[in-house]
Amino acid sequence: MNFTDIPARILKAFGLNGLKNTIPTDSSTSTDNNGVATFDKGFPQITMQPLSAGGIPPSGKDMNGILYALSLKEQWADAGMSYPFNSDFATAISGYPKGSVLLNSQQSGKWLNLTDGNSTSPESLTGASTGWVPLDNYGVTTITGLAATNVTLSSLQAAKERIVLTGTLTSNIAIIFPAWMASWTVVNNCTGAFTVTCRTASGTGITAATGTTEKLYCDGVNITRDFGTASQRNVGDGSGNIPDMSFFQNSKSSSGYARLPGGVIIQWGTASTGTSGITVNFPIPFPTLVGSVTATDSGGAQANSVGLTVLSLSQVSFFGRAIQSGAASNTAVRWIAIGY
Missing domain, CATH: 2.60.40.3940 (Immunoglobulin-like)
Known part of the structure; x- marks a missing residue:
C-alpha cells in the first residue's frame, strides 16, 4: 500500500442520530428468546429461523447499535486517541498482552507493557515494578521542599525524563527511582551543604551535589552517570574544567x-x-x-x-x-x- 491509499476518516459514527439499541455485552435466556443481539452471541439463533417456524426478524435498531459501537471506536482511533488502563477491562480479557501501549492518566504520555496477561495498573505511587515502562512522556517533574527525608518517585513522576529538585537540604537524602532501563536528567537546584543520592530501591546510585545537573542511566538495577564524571565538569581552563x-x-x-x-x-x-x-x-x-x-x-x-x-x-x-x-x-x- 501507499500513503495515498489512506482511507477517509469517519466524521460521524454510524447511526449517530438514528434509532439504535445499546448492545449488551452478555447474552441471556431473555435476549436469546427475544432475538436481541449481544456482543457475546451476536444475533441469536431465533433471528435465523423462518417466521413460519417461530423465528424473529433481526432488529434494525440492533444493527444500528452494533455499527455505531464499532464505528465510534474507529472514529476515536481516527482522532489519534488510545485508551488508559482499565482494571475491569483487564480482568475481562485476562490481562493486557505484551507490547500493548496505553495512555497515562495525565494524557501526557504512554505506557508500554512488557508482560503478557498483565492486569496490574502501570501507575504505582511507590514506583514499584508493574510490568509497564514509560514511553513518549511530555513535561518535567519538579520535586519541591526537599530537606532531610528521602523521596520515592511515583511511576508518573519518574516517567518524565527531566527531574528538577528544589529545597533547602539539612541532611544527605536519597531520591528513589523505579528499577527501569531508562535515562534521566536530574537538575539539583537544592541549597545547603549536603548531597542527593539518586538510586533504585535495591541498587546502587550516584551522588549529585547541589547546583549540578546529572545525566543518569539505569540498567534495571543500578544507576550510573551516563557520561562518567564529565557531566559534572564546567567549561573552562581551570583545574577540573573541560576546555572548549x-x-x-x-x-x-x-x-x-x-x-x-x-x-x-x-x-x-x-x-x-x-x-x-x-x-x-x-x-x-x-x-x-x-x-x-x-x-x-x-x-x-x-x-x-x-x-x-x-x-x-x-x-x-x-x-x-x-x-x-x-x-x-x-x-x-x-x-x-x-x-x-
Whole structure:
C-alpha cells in the first residue's frame, strides 16, 4: 500500500442520530428468546429461523447499535486517541498482552507493557515494578521542599525524563527511582551543604551535589552517570574544567602561535640574520617565562650554525655563522619557542 491509499476518516459514527439499541455485552435466556443481539452471541439463533417456524426478524435498531459501537471506536482511533488502563477491562480479557501501549492518566504520555496477561495498573505511587515502562512522556517533574527525608518517585513522576529538585537540604537524602532501563536528567537546584543520592530501591546510585545537573542511566538495577564524571565538569581552563575550542587560541601563519588550556604557549617563525644578526619579536609576549627557544638553518648554499639570545619575554635575537669558516653569515632561520 501507499500513503495515498489512506482511507477517509469517519466524521460521524454510524447511526449517530438514528434509532439504535445499546448492545449488551452478555447474552441471556431473555435476549436469546427475544432475538436481541449481544456482543457475546451476536444475533441469536431465533433471528435465523423462518417466521413460519417461530423465528424473529433481526432488529434494525440492533444493527444500528452494533455499527455505531464499532464505528465510534474507529472514529476515536481516527482522532489519534488510545485508551488508559482499565482494571475491569483487564480482568475481562485476562490481562493486557505484551507490547500493548496505553495512555497515562495525565494524557501526557504512554505506557508500554512488557508482560503478557498483565492486569496490574502501570501507575504505582511507590514506583514499584508493574510490568509497564514509560514511553513518549511530555513535561518535567519538579520535586519541591526537599530537606532531610528521602523521596520515592511515583511511576508518573519518574516517567518524565527531566527531574528538577528544589529545597533547602539539612541532611544527605536519597531520591528513589523505579528499577527501569531508562535515562534521566536530574537538575539539583537544592541549597545547603549536603548531597542527593539518586538510586533504585535495591541498587546502587550516584551522588549529585547541589547546583549540578546529572545525566543518569539505569540498567534495571543500578544507576550510573551516563557520561562518567564529565557531566559534572564546567567549561573552562581551570583545574577540573573541560576546555572548549575557545581555549585553544592560535594564529596559523608563518610566524604564529598556539595557546593551550592551562597557559602553555607555543610560538614559531622565520627570520634572516644578515651578517650582524637580527632581533625578532615573538608574535605575542610570553606572560611569565620563555622556557625554551630552538632555531635551525632552513637551508642555503653553505652549512650554517644558528646562535640565539633570549632578550626578554617578547624578543629573541639570532645570528648565523658559516660552519666551515666560522665567519658571520646571512642565515635563513626557522625557530620555535615554548613558554607560559
